[in-house]
Amino acid sequence: MDTPDESPAPAPAPGSRWSALQPWLTLACRLALAGILVYAAVSKYPPALSVQAVEAYDLFPHEVARLIGYTLPLFELALAVLLLVGLATRFTGAVTALLMVVFIAGILSAMARGLSIDCGCFGGGGAVDPGETTYGLSIARDIGFAALGAFIALWPRSPLALDRPLGLFR
Secondary structure, eight states: OOOTTOOOOOOOOOOOHHHHHHHHHHHHHHHHHHHHHHHHHHHTOSHHHHHHHHHHTOOSOHHHHHHHHHHHHHHHHHHHHHHHHTSSHHHHHHHHHHHHHHHHHHHHHHHHTTOOEEOOBTBOOEEOOGGGOOHHHHHHHHHHHHHHHHHHHHOOOOTTOSTTTTTOOO
């Protein structure tokens, strides 16, 4: 029996701030990263510019560099579309983060080998004067972009995403 000294059981705590905020943060990350990828892809056209940027890294034979130069902007656009519509969100976030890690490795490789090149991340690319390299800034920027992708991969739930209506988000 209840006695006057006993208080009723506390009501369940409402959702945490994180559970309310996280979907909107993920949406912001999705839209920001999609915009970045669209801009990066569009700035690599015409494809000759992208091929020139890839060849400047001196990592691949000419034909492989051409293949990468032609397909990388298309790949970036595909990732951007998936992020915009929120389809395969966790996977797309992880792939985008991994792509940024690959870009960082390429920049570090160029820096370690003493190459003086523009990264070609947003158009351009190719040889530049030694004082014009921006390796540190490019690496820091790509770390930030990778963090956005990792955030999306870890917390993919967000509004305006097709994952849920299609039953893909679990």
